[in-house]
Amino acid sequence: MNKVLPATDSHAPATAQRLSDLRHFYVLMDALVRRTGRLRHLADCSGRMDWPTRGVYFFMELGEVRRESGDGPRIVRVGTHALKDRSRTTLWKRLSQHKGQRDGNGNHRGSIFRLLVGAALLADEPALCSMWGQGNTAERAIRDAERVLESRVSAVIGQMPFVYLDIDDEPGPQSLRGYIERNAIALLSNAGKTPLDTPSKEWLGYRCPRDRVRASGLWNQNHVDGDYDPALFDTLDTLIGAVERSA
Secondary structure: OOOOOOOOOOOHHHHHHHHHHHHHHHHHHHHHHHHHOOOEEHHHOOOOOOOOOOEEEEEEEEEEEOOOOOOOEEEEEEEOOOOOOOOOOOHHHHHHHHHOOOOOOOOHHHOHHHHHHHHHHHOOOHHHOOOOOOOOOOOHHHHHHOHHHHHHHHHHHHOOEEEEEEOOOOOOOOOHHHHHHHHHHHHHOOOOOOOOOOOOOOOHHHHOOOHHHHHHOOOOOOOOOOOOOOOHHHHHHHHHHOOOOOO
């Protein structure tokens, strides 16, 4: 098994500030859950549900709880979509790529989330799939050989609770959604920092061959070693405060 990258941040004031910011972040996430009514699970979702056009999503994971920052589940993945100019990808389209198909099959080449989870599952059964993550497309015979693993990935992701924040801004790299995504990831990530809210010893991500997943404690690769903007919290507070409460 590959080792988790060591933490390099020993600056106590910086760690104390990050801990305070994590607590603030989760207070805001709790407020978002209350306003939207509940956490969802992808296994129970469909395109017939009332989805906003665009947004940012926050996934949690069964068995993964916060430690230093308070009680409750910890967020294990943050994501968005339509970060390229003129992109037409909707929130549900992106979530459906992570979910997979109705029969449990899926396409990990269209979802880095699926690719990472599948790579972790392969650690225990490397002979299950020899072409996982190779290429942007694959012929039918290869996809058929990957079906068993794709179904297992769908089962894992489908049971992860998540909440989303409706942000209907224009597609593009400067979108507010992209700002929320990268700053939330940088805050939550343990890569290169004194670890806070560390994963459980059994966390599936520790079996992922991607260093950034193991080091960060997240099913993310981008932004895990970045810094976060303290203005994130005021921005989230304003956005979440504008969410209409569910009945």
